[in-house]
Amino acid sequence: MYSKKVMDHFRNPRNMGEIPDADGVGTVGNPVCGDLMSVHIKVKDGRINDIKFKTFGCGAAVATSSMVTELAKGKTLEEAEKIGRSDVADSLGGLPKVKMHCSNLAADALHAAIEDYRKKKKAER
Ligand code: FES
Secondary structure (H helix, E strand, C coil): CCCHHHHHHHHCCCCECCCCCCCEEEEEECCCCCCEEEEEEEEECCEEEEEEEEEECCHHHHHHHHHHHHHHCCCEHHHHHCCCHHHHHHHCCCCCHHHHHHHHHHHHHHHHHHHHHHHHHHHHC
8 A cells, every 4th residue: 555665764754853943843734634743944055954854643644754854855945845745745656545635744844844934034134
């Protein structure tokens, strides 16, 4: 049912945890399954220098958030903003239909973290 890549990211999640002095934090939840995901980013020279995730979710949520951190690390904010919901699932070799929302959650949390960063930046000015 799950691709090898999904299982790999589920068993060995990359970039799990929090960044205490994060520049941006995005937390999103899915009202249907009740799962929660948050992404912390550290930004340097317009790039995502460090990224970590935390999830209270299913196995697919762990795998998709792990993948989204790998996709976004080192990217400029503009590039990371373009990482869409289906990119996460595609990079994992696909997801079962009923689990697509888990990958949406991961992309949404990343975008929310970038938005949070931009808002904070504006407030500083
Ligand atoms: Fe809700 Fe996977 S079942 S995030």
